[in-house]
Amino acid sequence: MSEFSPCLDCGACCSTFRVSFYWGEADSAPGGLVPERLTEKVTPHLSCMQGTNQPSPRCVALMGDVGDAVRCSIYEKRSSTCREFPFHGENGQDSPDCQRARALHGLPPLPSNPRGPGLIPIVAA
Numbered sequence: 485m486s487e488f489s490p491c492l493d494c495g496a497c498c499s500t501f502r503v504s505f506y507w508g509e510a511d512s513a514p515g516g517l518v519p520e521r522l523t524e525k526v527t528p529h530l531s532c533m534q535g536t537n538q539p540s541p542r543c544v545a546l547m548g549d550v551g552d553a554v555r556c557s558i559y560e561k562r563s564s565t566c567r568e569f570p571f572h573g574e575n576g577q578d579s580p581d582c583q584r585a586r587a588l589h590g591l592p593p594l595p596s597n598p599r600g601p602g603l604i605p606i607v608a609a
């Protein structure tokens with residue numbers, strides 16, 4: 485049975501914020517997972533996902549159309565920043581960052597606490 489997730493037809497967060505993280509999360513570092521070829525340096529200690537450090541951000545790993553069907557092409561290897569983003573409905577909490585990102589993309593706000601715990605973020609196909 486599939487689980488409803490507003491993330492699967494959203495993607496606004498991946499197209500709004502600079503997705504930066506400690507450079508050691510890149511796969512060029514011991515134990516790193518994030519494909520370095522999809523990142524760029526921000527500072528000597530920080531990297532970010534390509535495409536997110538610009539005026540109209542869009543992560544290079546995001547597939548699909550924002551507000552339609554989307555998925556993260558590196559879901560299992562995404563950074564801690566992506567994993568820890570408080571998506572709407574997580575632990576029964578609303579996410580002001582989700583709502584702000586959606587508004588910037590002309591998407592309607594999600595209902596408050598739509599399903600509570602159990603919602604899942606964007607998943608790789």
Ligand code: SF4
Pocket residue numbers: 497498503533543544545546547555556557558559562563566606
């Ligand atoms: S790596 Fe995946 S989850 Fe993270 S911003 Fe890019 S598309 Fe979104």
